[in-house]
Amino acid sequence: MTTLISILSGGLQGYILVALLLFITGLATVLCRRSILVQFMGVELMLNAANVALVAFARFRGSDVQGTVFYLFIIAVAACEAAVGLALVVGLYRLRQSTDTDRADALKQ
């Protein structure tokens, strides 16, 4: 009962639960959808779930500034990943005229 109150009122448990549910939703998106662009969105959701957990732990362990520094680096790497990933999607589309992952099942055309 106290756990439920803590989750609903914004204790650490609530943030971790939201982060884990966000991760699972992202995973479900990657598993169930065929379009590579939607799968990319699912990967971004999973990355955000990790960020929520990181910032929540940094806050409840004494508001350490290192958590925010780490978050800054994560977001920079995420920007790199988005740029290169979307460039690869454009390259795939040029090769196969499709963004369906089921249609991209051979290494060579």
Place this chain on the structure above:
Amino acid sequence: MFLCFALITLIGAVALTFQRNLVVAGLCLVLSFMGVAGLFLLLANPVAAALQIIVYSGAIVVLLLFVIMLLNEHQEEPAIRARPIQRWLSVLVTLVLTAGVARLVAGSGLLRRLSANPPPAAQNLGNLGNALFSDHLLAFEVVGLLLLAAMVGAVAIVKRDL
């Protein structure tokens, strides 16, 4: 407040999973990112919230929407063959993980102890700048180099003939 932002985040994410139109799915992603930014504000971390809105909802989603419109792929293509086993397996994995996560969070003593800590002062940009440019200067420069490398790499991949 917490419940409101948590619901915005999760509703955006679930709507993304079930959305057929890719542009609308991208907008659901923005909704989810805004909810996450609100959670960061509640965690007394306005720097992280601003970065979230600028980099994720700004840069990354705009890039994604540009690619969706460039490729003119507004709908998911019809499947070449139905994969019922994989579909049901992934639904099963999702349900099992959700149940497991709920049990884990509810039963964790560590989370309960940490949650009882008194909330400390808010994070500000001055602290972050001091830590970034005194302790992590080398890492900061390396990240700058990484961004440059990713930019050059993306242009090299997209360009037809260099």
